[in-house]
Amino acid sequence: MRRLLLVLAIGLGMAGAAPADEPRRGNAGPAGSRAQPEEVYGGAAYGGVHRFDRLSGTGLLAARIKDVATLQSARDNQLVGYGLVIGLQGTGDGLRSSPFTEQSMRAMLENLGVSTRGGQSRSKNIAAVIVTANLPPFVQSGARIDVSVSSMGDATSLAGGTLVMTPLRAPDGEIYAVAQGPVIVSGFSAQGQAETLTQGVPTSGRVPNGGIVERQVPASFGSDATLTLQLRNPDFSTAVRIADAINEYAGHRFGRRVAQEQDARTVLIHRPKDISAARFYAELENIVVESDAPARVVVDERTGTIVIGQQVRISRVAISHGALTVRITEMPRVVQPEPFSRGETAVEPFTAIEAQQPDARVAMLDGPDLETLVSGLNRLGVKPDGIIAILQGIKSAGALQAELVLQ
Template sequence: MKTFSRCLAAALCTLLLATSVNAAVRIKDVTSLEGMRDNQIIGYGLVVGLKGSGDTMRNSPFTEQSLQSMLDSMGVNVRNANLRTRNVAAVVVTANFPAFVKKGTKIDINVASLGDASSLSGGTLIATPMMGSDGKVYAVAQGGLAVAGFSEQGAAQSLQEGIATSGMIPNGAIVERELADEFINLRSFVLQLTNPDFNTSVRIADAINAFTRERYGVRLAKERDFRSVVLRKPGKVSATRFIAQIEGLVIQPDTPAKVVVDERTGTVVIGNHVQISTVAVTYGSMVVRITERPMASQPEPFSENGQTVVLPDTSIDVNQDGGSLSIIGGTDLQTIVSGLNRIGLRPSGVISILQTMKTVGALQAELVIQ
């Protein structure tokens, strides 16, 4: 208990110092350009070269049809053949298509089994077109799979670790089509805040205007709402250079008062702006331990009608720790942490206290429970 209290104090005090010293961040770290994002592409293909761990043709008829179509395209007629190979698996191939990517660029791809294959380890993906939501082919994927897990099975035992039915191919797809690049012709841009906040939006606009007024003699930014800031590009500089200049500017983002609680791990994160109205807190815990120790009762030797029976033996122990009454209240993180540590709580106790404080209105912050 004492160890947790010391760790909580050390961690949150470090967070407080880090917040005070390193609160200023670059605009690029708290915003993104509207429209400048990745797109998703997808494809259907076959993985070959598996060691008897591929799809069964009876349970995965689409694998057999795909294999026949592929062989037909290569001049091999197997339409009337009874294919029973276990070295092939049908897969779905996915990838993120980055913004501004050019023809010939290689991108990473993910491969996942579609049928009943037990493992894709050692397999090779054959040429697979990858399409966007518009139905156009943007890349072609091919290569050997890297699979983290494995799956082995014998007559009486099987062993599996990780997921053997999915993997990835680094640089496994080559871009064949580019997205329309209108960035260089844009005259205005929109910066989207990663953590929407009215104060942060205004501070970003003010920082940009201070820079552009000195550099270009005009104010070029205007806060639109708590989520976005609109920019106009000056005529004598390229869009790329202008955005690079803006992203390097430093601002101090504002953060709401928030406490985040993860009940599964006992993690509690308290923001720097959290305030607690003065309250008296006491916390006690009761532990009830029930132990079952069944005992076997044997009959007397040479008894004719004796039977062995199991007799229950239950013991119940109750342990209750009384809590001390403490006064907690403060307008800064250090005071709050010191008040919580005086009680000497376990993580579950801290979570319970915070929930109760929120209920009575003493916690002046948003409480997020995950």
């Protein structure tokens, strides 16, 4: 009896087990082949598709489509308006130096039924401002948005002020939002008789949720048969990867290809008729692709900021960098006349010129990777402005295998 139960248990276990030669979903089939990545789509239940990584390369960054591209029909719209900020503690516009502020104040009071004829105000608790805002896509009437406020006149600070109701217009001249509320300023300004201290930018601020949308921007997203993806950083390789990844998913989900790369920035996606645009893009936006970027060095000469991309390479070169410092000092001399000579005291110019040139280092620079390149630049012991000059010289010599962008 005990032997019979043991045989029966073994038989049931074998009946419930999967065949040995049938690979599990997400794992490799034949022996020795690479295991498939885990499912990463929002719509992974449709056909059990997997992450697209067949075009993977070295040094590439895996990112979702929503992080590297945007929909052309889902973009922001910019709004602008002119308004007044009141309630300032003597830091507003001088009405004599900013006549438009006084004109706006009088017009506002006239609209409120207050007569301003014959009167003249000299208070500095009001400032003329430009109000800007971005109207996000798909917002409905009644939604709130943040607005930015910037002074137009000679106001020294907008701290403590309140923005009076300001209509915000689009380039078509129509009013799409109205802004009002207290202005939040991050900087401050303090002034005395002999000194002024300013930190940050007190002449600009924000009104969080200060704008109310009054009109919806017409959008065709819901009825578009073709969705247009625009890459934030145009690149042909990334555009092809996005199109192939979408087509791999669509082949499992819809049984056909739906995407076609158009150029380095644009990918066209044809939406099937049996699915809404919102659900269709929601399934596509979480597909993970590997984004590529060209080798680029960005230099900001004003701040001395240097950004070097991971793909940047430098051929083997020898560099000698030495700074020449010329110091010119003006030291006027006072010349006194001889005693009893009836002469006058005179000021005689005197200029001292001093030149210094420290010993320059000669270093071999070879950048097969980013870490080696940075280490080689640090060995030269130069400041950021010197590194900028070195990079420009390397580019002129043809040894910098990257694009040099000067800002």
